[in-house]
Amino acid sequence: MRSRRILITGLSTYWGGRLARAFEADPEIEAIVGVDNEEPSVELERTEYVKVGNQHALLRRVVEAAEIDTVVDTRLVVDSVFTSPRLAHENNVIGTMNMLAACGGAGVRKFVFKSSTHFYGANQDDPAFFEETMGRPHPPKTAIERDVLEAESSVAEFADRNPDKDVTILRFANVLGPDVATSHIDLFALPAIPMILGFDPRYQFVHEDDVVHALEHVVLGDRPGVFNVAADGVLALSEVAGLLGKPYAPLIPPWGTGLAASIARRLGVVIAPEMLAQLRFGRGVDNRRLKATGFEYGYTSREAVIALGEHMRLHPLLRSDAEPYRYEREVEEFLRWSPNVRNSRVRDVEGLSRQQLRDLSRLLESGGTPAGPSAEPASSPGVPAPPVDHYDDLEADEVVSLLPSLERVDLEALREHERANRGRDVVIGAIESLLMRQAPAG
Amino acid sequence: MAENARTPLTPRDRSQLGVASSPSLPAVQEDLRRHLAGVEPERTLTDWGRSERIEAVLDQTLVEFFYRYWFRAEVEGVENIPSTGGALLVSNHAGALPPDATMIGKAIREEHPHPRPLNITVEHFFKGYPGLSMLLPKIGAVAAHPANVHRLLYDEQQLVLVFPEGRKGTEKLYRDRYRLRRFGRGGFVQAAMRGRAPIVPVCVVGAEEAAPVFAQVNLLKKLTGLLYFPITPTFPQLGPLGMLGYLPAKFKVRFLEPIYFDDVGMEADSALVQTVAHEVRARIQENLFDMLAKRESVWFG
Numbered sequence: 001m002r003s004r005r006i007l008i009t010g011l012s013t014y015w016g017g018r019l020a021r022a023f024e025a026d027p028e029i030e031a032i033v034g035v036d037n038e039e040p041s042v043e044l045e046r047t048e049y050v051k052v053g054n055q056h057a058l059l060r061r062v063v064e065a066a067e068i069d070t071v072v073d074t075r076l077v078v079d080s081v082f083t084s085p086r087l088a089h090e091n092n093v094i095g096t097m098n099m100l101a102a103c104g105g106a107g108v109r110k111f112v113f114k115s116s117t118h119f120y121g122a123n124q125d126d127p128a129f130f131e132e133t134m135g136r137p138h139p140p141k142t143a144i145e146r147d148v149l150e151a152e153s154s155v156a157e158f159a160d161r162n163p164d165k166d167v168t169i170l171r172f173a174n175v176l177g178p179d180v181a182t183s184h185i186d187l188f189a190l191p192a193i194p195m196i197l198g199f200d201p202r203y204q205f206v207h208e209d210d211v212v213h214a215l216e217h218v219v220l221g222d223r224p225g226v227f228n229v230a231a232d233g234v235l236a237l238s239e240v241a242g243l244l245g246k247p248y249a250p251l252i253p254p255w256g257t258g259l260a261a262s263i264a265r266r267l268g269v270v271i272a273p274e275m276l277a278q279l280r281f282g283r284g285v286d287n288r289r290l291k292a293t294g295f296e297y298g299y300t301s302r303e304a305v306i307a308l309g310e311h312m313r314l315h316p317l318l319r320s321d322a323e324p325y326r327y328e329r330e331v332e333e334f335l336r337w338s339p340n341v342r343n344s345r346v347r348d349v350e351g352l353s354r355q356q357l358r359d360l361s362r363l364l365e366s367g368g369t370p371a372g373p374s375a376e377p378a379s380s381p382g383v384p385a386p387p388v389d390h391y392d393d394l395e396a397d398e399v400v401s402l403l404p405s406l407e408r409v410d411l412e413a414l415r416e417h418e419r420a421n422r423g424r425d426v427v428i429g430a431i432e433s434l435l436m437r438q439a440p441a442g
Numbered sequence: 443m444a445e446n447a448r449t450p451l452t453p454r455d456r457s458q459l460g461v462a463s464s465p466s467l468p469a470v471q472e473d474l475r476r477h478l479a480g481v482e483p484e485r486t487l488t489d490w491g492r493s494e495r496i497e498a499v500l501d502q503t504l505v506e507f508f509y510r511y512w513f514r515a516e517v518e519g520v521e522n523i524p525s526t527g528g529a530l531l532v533s534n535h536a537g538a539l540p541p542d543a544t545m546i547g548k549a550i551r552e553e554h555p556h557p558r559p560l561n562i563t564v565e566h567f568f569k570g571y572p573g574l575s576m577l578l579p580k581i582g583a584v585a586a587h588p589a590n591v592h593r594l595l596y597d598e599q600q601l602v603l604v605f606p607e608g609r610k611g612t613e614k615l616y617r618d619r620y621r622l623r624r625f626g627r628g629g630f631v632q633a634a635m636r637g638r639a640p641i642v643p644v645c646v647v648g649a650e651e652a653a654p655v656f657a658q659v660n661l662l663k664k665l666t667g668l669l670y671f672p673i674t675p676t677f678p679q680l681g682p683l684g685m686l687g688y689l690p691a692k693f694k695v696r697f698l699e700p701i702y703f704d705d706v707g708m709e710a711d712s713a714l715v716q717t718v719a720h721e722v723r724a725r726i727q728e729n730l731f732d733m734l735a736k737r738e739s740v741w742f743g
Contacts, residue, residue, distance in 0.1 A: 125566040127589035128490060134589070198572025200579075202491050232479035234489040254572035281569060284489065286593075288477035302482055 003070035003110060003219055005031040007063060009099060010075030011049055014180050015114060017042035018212045019072060023219075033066050035059065036075075039327035049332065054095040059102035065429065070110040071103050072219055076151060078116040078144060078172075080272045081183040085143040092147035093154075100158045103165075110166045112218055113155045117173045117204075117228065117285050118148045122277040128202070129234075129286040132171070132226040142274040159224075166224040170214055173230030173285060174278075176304045177208025178311035183272045189312060190269065192249040193241040194279075196257060200238050201282025204230040207299035207307065217295045227290040233301035234284040243302060244309040252279070337404055337437055363417070400430045411435055475597050491579035492559075500581060501548065508541060509548045513648060513693035516743065517549045522697040525556040528595035528639035529700065531603040532630060534622055534726055535611030536649035537672060539685040543603060546644060547582065549695050550601070561594050561602045565609065567669050588633055595637030603644075604630045606719070613658060613670050619650035620730050628712075628719035635709040640700035643722050645729045651691035651740045692743035694733055698725055 006023055010016040011034030023029050024045050032047040034040060040049050052058045063071070075095060077088045096113075103111055120126070121136045140146045152169060159167035174184050187194065206214075206229055214229045241248040252260050252271075257280070261271045271279070291297075299307065335341055403411065415431045418424060479489065487493050509515050523529060536542055547560040563586035568574045584590050586604065594600045605611055606625040614623065634641045655672040662678075663671035671678075676687030701722065708714060737743060 124570040125585070125587065127587040128584065129589070129593060131589070196572075198574075198576055200491070200576040202489075202579075233482060233485070234491075235485075236487050236491050239485070239487055286474075287479075288474040291477040292474055300479075300482060302485060 002028065004029055005066060005068050006033070006070045006072060006219065007066065007068040008032065008034045008047075009036065009071070009073045011036040011040045011047070012038035013074055014041070014208075015074040015211060015215070016040075017044070018208075019074060019215050020044055020047040022212055022216050023047075026220075031066060031068075033062065033068065035062060039329075041325060041327075043325045044332075046336070048336070049327070054091070054098045056098035056101040059098060060105070063102050064105055064107060065426075067107055067426070069107060070112070070219060071099070071108055072112045072114075072215060073099055074114045074215070075099070076114055076116065076148065078118055078148060079183050080142070080144045080274060081186070081270050082181070088144060089147055092144075093150045096151040097154055100154060103158075104162070108165060110168075110219070110222075111155075111158070112168045112170070112215065113152070114215065115152050115155075115169050115171045116148050117171045117230065117283060118145045118274055119152055119171055120283060120285070121145055122201075122281040122283045124281055126281065126283065129284045130228070131286045132228055132289055142272075142277075144272075144274045166222055168218045168223050169226045170218060170290075171226065171228050171285070172211055172214075173204045173206045173228070173283075175208055175211055176205045176308045178308070178315075180208045183270065183275060185308065186270065187275070188240070188244055188246075188308065190246075192247045193237065193244070194252055194264075194269065194271070195237055195248050195250045196252045196254055196276075196279050197250040198254050199280050200236045201279055202234045202236055202284050203240060203278070203282055203301070204234045204284050204287075205301045205304045206231050206297075207304040210297050210299060210304075213298065214290065214295060217290075217293070221293065223293050225289075227293075228285040228287050229290055230285045230287045231297050231299055231301045231304055232287065235301050235305065237279070237282070239302075240305050243305045244312070254280075333437070337434070339405065339407065363414075396424050396426045399427050403430055403434055406434075408435065478597060487580075490561075490584060492582050493580040496580045497559075497582060501551070505544055505548050508688070509545060509552070509693075512688065512690050513541070513545065513652065514743075515545055515549060515648075515693040515695060517553045517695045517697075519697040519699075520549065520553040521555075522642055522700055523550060523554060523558075523601065524640065524700065525554075525558075526599070528599045528637055529601050529642050530591070530595060530630060530634040530637070530639050531560070531601060531642045531644050531697075532722055532726070533603060533605055533644035533646055534620070534730060535605040535607050536619070536646070537612055537614050537616070537653060537655035537674075540612065540649045540653055541688060542646040542649040543605075545649070545693055546603060546646065546695060558601050561600055563591065563602060563604045565669060571667070588629060591630075591633040592637050595633065595639040604633075606630045606723075609669060613672075614655070615658070616650065616654040616656060619654075620647070620734060622723055622727050622730075625719045625723045628715040631715045631718045631722070632709040635703045635715070638703065638706070640702045641718075641722060642700045643698040643726045643729075645696045645698070645726050645733060646693070647695075647730065647733045647737065648691040648693035648740075652688040652693075654689070691740055692737075694737070694743065696729055696733060698729060 006029060008016050008020050011020060016034060016036065017040055020032055020034055021042060021044065023032050024047060033050060034044070034047050035050045035052050037051060037053040039051070050062055052062060073096070075091060077083050077091055080088060083091070117130070119136070120130045120134070121138065121140055123137050125137050127134065140149055155167065155169055159165070175182055176185060210231065211229065217223070218227070238248055257276055261276055264271055406414065411431050411434055415428060418427050418431070486495055523531070531546065533542065533546060543562045547562065550560055551557045559582060562583050564578060564583045566585050566587070568578050568583065569585055584594065591602055591604070594602050607623040608626055610623040631641070653674050655674055657673040659671045659673065674684070674687070675689065676684035678684060680687055701718070
């Protein structure tokens with residue numbers, strides 16, 4: 001099934017924003033809605049941001065009103081450094097539950113869940129390469145790992161209960177890249193790479209671009225199932241240090257490691273609890289199943305580390321170059337909805353067929369209201385008065401996508417017309433929300 | 443071989459595993475071997491953490507010395523190791539920190555017409571022990587996980603050495619030398635059948651005398667956190683390096699005829715698995731007694 005109307009959760013996270021941008025470039029995708037309780041952190045052109053928390057009733061209304069067919073859930077927090085455990089749990093476990101509840105309707109055909117290889121943990125008796133079908137040998141000890149496990153199990157349950165929906169889980173290895181912030185990158189940014197004395201763990205990474213490409217790959221193709229996403233090549237931590245051109249400092253004692261980590265935290269070196277197991281035992285995963293679906297990685301683990309190293313050397317020179325993006329609701333709404341904004345609007349209108357435009361302009365004229373040429377730049381004024389049936393040939397979503405380009409009078413006329421004829425709730429609702437928006441201030 | 447059995451799954455995990463893997467995945471039916479990662483020539487380590495450089499240095503110094511001058515190893519039947527494809531080498535194991543695995547690897551490098559690297563399976567314990575955890579993977583040791591053995595044998599078509607006696611073998615005392623312990627639960631046979639690789643039984647004579655174990659001290663084992671705490675002629679008197687204080691016994695290594703498994707899915711037949719495991723054990727035991735009977739001197743062979 002081709003995804004046309006996509007909902008992205010966690011729009012404010014790095015992944016949500018990057019993914020929305022990638023989808024914006026695809027003309028086949030007609031609607032992109034991003035939900036989050038924080039504002040987006042990247043500039044987006046046609047993605048609509050809805051500020052909504054984890055309440056499933058609201059989410060469900062958004063999903064149904066926008067006739068979403070694909071949900072991409074990039075919301076999972078897999079790093080305990082940046083959030084408190086309680087917030088992370090709220091987001092990861094309760095949030096996932098609510099999201100799944102919101103996707104229970106018939107409209108959603110595809111659900112893509114971004115998970116982490118923390119699912120497998122890092123233990124002494126691990127296999128060298130985890131395959132997707134393997135579980136972790138021991139129950140998790142850290143809060144984040146428990147969250148990942150719980151979130152995944154509710155997604156798996158959802159997949160079980162909805163065999164008609166395509167459910168994909170992607171388990172990402174440690175992400176590296178110039179733009180993303182993770183606790184491992186913070187660790188690698190230190191002047192020397194801290195290691196546990198006597199251990200040289202195996203690490204597998206994935207470059208941030210590959211993360212976005214992998215999400216795109218499974219959204220655009222039909223790839224139900226569980227996939228590990230990790231670049232080729234498993235590096236030893238000493239090798240990573242060598243590639244970054246840094247010495248390694250085996251300063252963390254092998255016994256009493258937790259205590260040492262808490263002392264280090266006081267000193268400003270944050271080592272998350274879920275990192276400790278990885279620093280000791282390391283982890284490798286089998287990435288072949290995703291490759292078998294035709295996905296190609298842009299970077300190997302080694303290349304991802306080299307790219308990070310280059311960025312780290314350049315970063316001090318390029319810093320404070322560009323002002324970071326700030327979301328301003330009024331500006332974004334102006335850009336999306338004002339009839340005076342040309343560039344993106346014209347592109348949208350040209351994306352529709354001439355026939356549809358003509359139908360709409362006929363309809364407006366037949367409604368008896370003066371359909372000004374200003375309302376529709378592409379309409380041809382010389383067309384004879386049309387029968388009303390032409391309007392009814394249009395599908396609801398086609399009408400909805402045309403609405404933003406109409407003026408207030410036309411919208412009101414159209415609403416009357418729709419009420420009088422087919423009375424489609426979707427169309428009327430969309431018109432009313434537009435009228436609300438355009439209502440004069442005060 | 444370490445079995446999964448000692449890592450029980452909670453019911454939730456189990457349901458999750460079943461569910462997570464149950465959606466039909468066309469990719470699994472396909473042979474995934476062609477999607478293995480390629481070799482990056484700039485790297486010095488393999489994906490398993492093996493370092494050819496460190497291995498080569500050790501091979502030309504310490505191992506060379508022991509193999510050629512100290513143990514004066516003699517090798518028979520090296521042609522029984524296939525030149526291509528995966529093969530599972532199954533050997534008897536001596537006590538303490540025995541040199542047998544290293545010597546088998548060296549014998550293949552020295553005597554075989556197509557020298558190939560040997561992957562030695564070791565207990566998961568070593569991955570958790572500081573220092574050893576760092577060193578052992580570099581010289582070709584791999585944790586004895588069924589998935590690891592399968593990947594090496596089937597996907598990567600490599601040589602794997604297992605000691606089915608496991609810890610029971612290394613714990614055994616000098617007076618029990620060359621008497622094989624139970625061969626695990628037959629996991630190694632299943633691994634070979636699943637990986638469609640032949641089993642090559644290997645007999646090593648000399649390792650038991652090189653590092654005779656007079657006693658095991660349980661209290662010290664608990665205190666040091668080691669797998670076992672043996673008393674040998676040099677350990678613990680000479681400290682950790684005393685583990686390498688081998689006596690100059692004459693080494694003999696005999697590779698037996700390989701056992702092939704042609705049919706797919708034989709590993710499901712547990713009776714067959716046990717029969718093969720017994721057969722392999724019997725062959726090794728028989729040849730060991732034969733080699734011991736012919737040996738005139740422990741030190742000169």
